Amino acid sequence: MKTYKTSEVAKVIGIHPNTVRLYEEWGLISQVERKSNGYRVFTDFHIEQIELVRIALKMEVVQNGLRKKIVETVKVSANRDFDKALILAQEYLNQVHQENKNAVEAICIVKQILEGNTTSDTLCLKRKEVSDYLGISMDTLRNWELNGLLRVKRKQNGYRYYTSEDIKRLKIIRSLRCANYSLEAILRMLNALTANPQINIMEILNTPEDDADIISACDKIIISLQEAAQDAEVIIRSLKDMKRKYK
Structure with missing residues (x-):
């Protein structure tokens, strides 16, 4: 050898x-x-x-524990536990695909808002239901509300409830957070968009890190996720080859 x-x-x-x-x-x-x-x-x-x-x-994608998961995959493979490493790598790839789906969905929602398309509020969800539906922790929802990103309505009994428009807004926030925009920049954009759907979003998101509008911000994360998916597939092939040679 x-x-x-x-x-x-x-x-x-x-x-x-x-x-x-x-x-x-x-x-x-x-x-x-x-x-x-x-x-x-x-x-x-x-x-x-x-x-x-x-x-x-x-791999540049770090949101929602993705970086931690791929590093754990590498560490497990270092111990020659290739079966477990392959499971972790596949989980990583599946999560990347889901994150990509979320970002694409946010682009469609934003385009609808910019075009003036709205839907009637037929939803009336509790915070826990919203947390499960969007895959966002309840602490994250509270944090976004405390920072003014969302103003949740209350019923006469004082319980919060979320509408269809709230879900739209939360999906946009979720994707922008994945693109590493600050809470302040997102709040500034959402407030301006609420006041004027035709506002120049690029000007609203005018910080040194923000080089494009909300649509391009989602495009940026989509490109990163697509590259991460390609790299994950290379890792899976490498793990299979290493399993054959070294287990």
């Missing part, structure tokens, strides 16, 4: 030797055996595992 020194691994992958050592320290690759002189001895498995790490860490 071919072996490598730290410097040789770094040269093959194209990274600094200290990065190789960090990957081992973080548990992203299997523990490396050492010679009597203390020098590390890497194998082809370590090379492939580091390539897996590089793909995982380049």
